[in-house]
Amino acid sequence: MIRRFLFSREALLVGAILLLLALISTRFPAFTAPSNLASVFNDTSPLILLAIGQMIVILTKCIDLSVAANLALTGMVVAMTNLAFPGLPVVAILVLAIALGTVMGMFNGLLVWKLGIPPIVVTLGTLTIYRGIIFLISNGKWVNSHEMSPAFKAFPRAEWLGLPVMSWMAILAVVVFSVVMSRTTLGRAFYAAGGNPHAATYAGIDVGRTQFWAFTISGALAGLAGYLWVARYAVAYVDIAAGFELDVVAACVIGGVSIMGGIGTVGGALLGALFLGIIKNALPVVDISPFWQLAISGAAIIIAVILNAQANRAKGRIILKSAEHPA
Numbered sequence: 273m274i275r276r277f278l279f280s281r282e283a284l285l286v287g288a289i290l291l292l293l294a295l296i297s298t299r300f301p302a303f304t305a306p307s308n309l310a311s312v313f314n315d316t317s318p319l320i321l322l323a324i325g326q327m328i329v330i331l332t333k334c335i336d337l338s339v340a341a342n343l344a345l346t347g348m349v350v351a352m353t354n355l356a357f358p359g360l361p362v363v364a365i366l367v368l369a370i371a372l373g374t375v376m377g378m379f380n381g382l383l384v385w386k387l388g389i390p391p392i393v394v395t396l397g398t399l400t401i402y403r404g405i406i407f408l409i410s411n412g413k414w415v416n417s418h419e420m421s422p423a424f425k426a427f428p429r430a431e432w433l434g435l436p437v438m439s440w441m442a443i444l445a446v447v448v449f450s451v452v453m454s455r456t457t458l459g460r461a462f463y464a465a466g467g468n469p470h471a472a473t474y475a476g477i478d479v480g481r482t483q484f485w486a487f488t489i490s491g492a493l494a495g496l497a498g499y500l501w502v503a504r505y506a507v508a509y510v511d512i513a514a515g516f517e518l519d520v521v522a523a524c525v526i527g528g529v530s531i532m533g534g535i536g537t538v539g540g541a542l543l544g545a546l547f548l549g550i551i552k553n554a555l556p557v558v559d560i561s562p563f564w565q566l567a568i569s570g571a572a573i574i575i576a577v578i579l580n581a582q583a584n585r586a587k588g589r590i591i592l593k594s595a596e597h598p599a
Contacts, residue, residue: 281528284579285543292550299558310435316549317442318343318497320542322516323523324449325377325490327541330524332483333466333533334384334391339494340516341402342376346498348406351415351424351508358421365424369499370492376402377491381484391483399517406510417506428504438500445493450538462486466533522569523548526576547572 297304322339329336350369353360376398383394417425428438435443453459464472465482472479502508527544529536551572555565 281579282537282539282543285527285540285547289543289547289550292547292554296550296554296558300554303554303557310439312549312553313442313546314436314439315553316545317438318501318513319516319519319523319545319549320442321445321493321497321500322490322520323527323541323545324445324538325493326520327524327527327529327536327538328449328453328462329391329483329486329490330521330529330531331462331466331533331536332479332486333469334483334486335395335521335531336377336380336487336490337392337395337517337521338376338380338399338402339490339520340513341399341406342373342491342494343498343501343516344510344512344514345376345402345406346373346495347502347512348410348415348508348510350499351420351502352409354421354424355415355419358424362423362427365499366496369495371495373495373498374488374492377488377494378484380491381487384487385480385484403510410508410510412510415502415508420503420506425503425506428500438504441496441500446538446542449489453538458482458485463534468534519548522573522576525573528576528579544576 293304302308322343326336326339346369349372350365353368354365380391380394380398383389383398384391428436428441430437432440453462461472461477461482464475464477465479469479472482501513523544524536524541525531525544526547527536527540527542529540529544548569551569552565555568560568
């Protein structure tokens with residue numbers, strides 16, 4: 273098991289993250305202080321939540337480009353709900369956020385499953401719809417910090433064992449979905465539906481239904497992230513998390529999730545998100561120009577895609593060699 277881990281994509285990412293931290297510490301030693309690393313993890317928590325959901329969707333040979341719009345619409349709805357009913361308990365706000373995100377995820381899943389529309393077309397359409405709904409319900413206005421109740425803003429920032437609740441939410445999601453993906457029938461169905469849809473169908477797996485549940489989980493996590501994001505930053509507006517869906521897909525690709533489906537782990541998605549989170553937090557600190565920040569982030573994604581392609585090609589060659597030289 274140790275040997276398998278040492279040659280895994282996760283081990284490579286751990287090494288890359290440690291190397292990155294070592295390089296950053298030569299320019300700004302305080303960046304690697306435990307308190308700052310905890311802060312970076314907390315900043316990356318929404319990306320981790322969304323990357324786990326996106327990983328499950330990509331495993332089924334689909335993609336969800338509406339996750340950031342789902343996050344933004346959920347965040348605006350819960351912020352406006354808090355504005356209208358400031359005494360509403362945070363638990364009710366959390367339930368509302370997850371339920372709303374789940375419904376939006378189900379809508380994507382139903383269009384893909386029942387109507388057979390390509391996932392990229394469905395989620396591009398719903399991305400625009402969700403952004404438009406935000407503008408309609410808010411009239412383009414912001415919900416600012418002074419309009420939110422203290423309890424609404426305090427929940428994600430409350431600390432337990434030295435970490436904010438938002439970080440614990442990300443850790444809980446990693447643990448829960450690691451178990452779901454490795455120990456449950458549904459988790460194995462996600463891999464089977466994307467790895468070989470025809471074989472999965474012959475094995476009795478409803479590929480369309482499996483994709484529906486993948487979108488549903490992704491939507492639920494986006495809804496949760498919507499409340500955490502808005503409450504943590506204490507502001508809700510139309511363009512919140514605009515373009516963040518690209519970071520989510522990038523985190524999955526960097527984490528070794530195959531865009532062709534069937535390959536990927538929760539640990540890989542976590543490490544991919546952390547890698548991006550460290551880059552985004554570190555580059556401004558070491559005075560890298562914003563233009564170079566984009567270029568460096570893009571280069572990291574391209575390198576990850578090349579590594580994924582090389583890994584898949586190596587597996588193909590092994591299969592061919594086995595066929596050429598049967599035992």
